[in-house]
Amino acid sequence: MSVLFNILREKCPKCEEGKVFSEKGNIFLLRLPKMNATCSHCQHKFEKEPGYFFGSMFVSYAVTVAEMILFFLIANQFIASYVTIVVLIGLLSIIMSTFNFRFSRMIWIYMLDGKDKKI
Numbered sequence: 001m002s003v004l005f006n007i008l009r010e011k012c013p014k015c016e017e018g019k020v021f022s023e024k025g026n027i028f029l030l031r032l033p034k035m036n037a038t039c040s041h042c043q044h045k046f047e048k049e050p051g052y053f054f055g056s057m058f059v060s061y062a063v064t065v066a067e068m069i070l071f072f073l074i075a076n077q078f079i080a081s082y083v084t085i086v087v088l089i090g091l092l093s094i095i096m097s098t099f100n101f102r103f104s105r106m107i108w109i110y111m112l113d114g115k116d117k118k119i
Helices: 002-009 056-078 082-095 097-113
Strands: 021-023
Touching: 002 097, 056 082, 056 097, 082 097
Parallel strands: none
Antiparallel strands: none
């Protein structure tokens, strides 16, 4: 449970104290999240090589599809028009984009470079 809590708090996978992201980003202000190059506490390097976070795109895709399916199942109970549901799902995916970006990278970092990994 602490791993999930650390992923949501965006803490370093090695020391669990430093922050991975310096800025959270805001889709309405057209700002993307910014990552720190290293942990401010233990100097752990987050991006090991160019293209390290390529796989996090697949994680982001899975998270977004899960959100869309869950929202569809809930909205289908209250909204009769499928066109309205599709538009709302599109808005949901845009609003959640910066969160999904950060969340998928955190999952990727913890999968490949968690505390018990020796890379």
